[in-house]
Amino acid sequence: WSMFEASPSPDxxxxxxxxxxxxxxxxxxxxxxxxxxxxxxxxxxxxxAAGKLLRAAKRGGPPPDPLGTLSVxxxxxxxxxxxxxxxxxxxxxxxMRPDADSSDTDDDAEAHRHSLRKLYVRIVRIAPxxxxxxxxxxxxxxxxxxxxxxxxxALRLLYHHPEGTAGRGVKAGAAxxx
Numbered sequence: 001w002s003m004f005e006a007s008p009s010p011d012x013x014x015x016x017x018x019x020x021x022x023x024x025x026x027x028x029x030x031x032x033x034x035x036x037x038x039x040x041x042x043x044x045x046x047x048x049a050a051g052k053l054l055r056a057a058k059r060g061g062p063p064p065d066p067l068g069t070l071s072v073x074x075x076x077x078x079x080x081x082x083x084x085x086x087x088x089x090x091x092x093x094x095x096m097r098p099d100a101d102s103s104d105t106d107d108d109a110e111a112h113r114h115s116l117r118k119l120y121v122r123i124v125r126i127a128p129x130x131x132x133x134x135x136x137x138x139x140x141x142x143x144x145x146x147x148x149x150x151x152x153x154a155l156r157l158l159y160h161h162p163e164g165t166a167g168r169g170v171k172a173g174a175a176x177x178x
Contacts, residue, residue: 034108040119051122087152
C-alpha cells in the first residue's frame with residue numbers, strides 16, 4: 001500500500017490500486033482463513049495509511065488522498081473485518097461447526113480471528129466513532145436476526161472496542177450522542 005502512496009504519479013497509483021483492490025477484498029473476505037489471513041497484512045497497511053492521513057490532517061490540513069484511503073477504503077476494511085469475525089453456524093442437530101472434524105482448521109480460524117481482532121483495535125485507535133457506530137449497527141442487526149453468530153460477533157466488537165481507546169482519553173463524542 002505504501003508503494004501506491006509513494007508513487008510519483010498519483011493517477012497511475014490510483015488506477016493500479018483500483019485494479020488490485022477487488023482482488024484484495026475477495027481474498028480478505030474469503031471464508032477460508034488460509035486464503036484470508038495473508039490479506040490481513042495489506043488491510044493493516046491500509047489502516048496505517050489512514051492513520052498517517054488523519055495525523056497529517058490534524059497537523060495542517062487535509063493531504064491529498066487519491067486512493068480514497070479515508071473515505072472509501074477504511075470503512076470497507078472495517079466492514080469486511082467485522083463480517084469475518086463471525087463464527088460459522090453450528091449444526092442444529094449435533095451442535096458442531098461444519099468443519100469440526102479438523103482441529104487444524106479450528107486453530108487456523110482462531111488465529112485468523114485473533115489477527116482480525118488486532119486489526120479492529122488498530123482501526124478503533126484511529127477512528128473510534130466510526131467503529132462505535134459499526135458496533136451499534138452490528139448490535140441492531142443481531143437483535144433483528146436470531147442468528148447466534150451475529151450476536152456473538154457484535155458483542156465481540158463491543159468487547160474489544162475499549163482496547164483501542166484505552167489510555168487515549170476518548171470522550172463521549174458524536175457516537176454517544178446518537
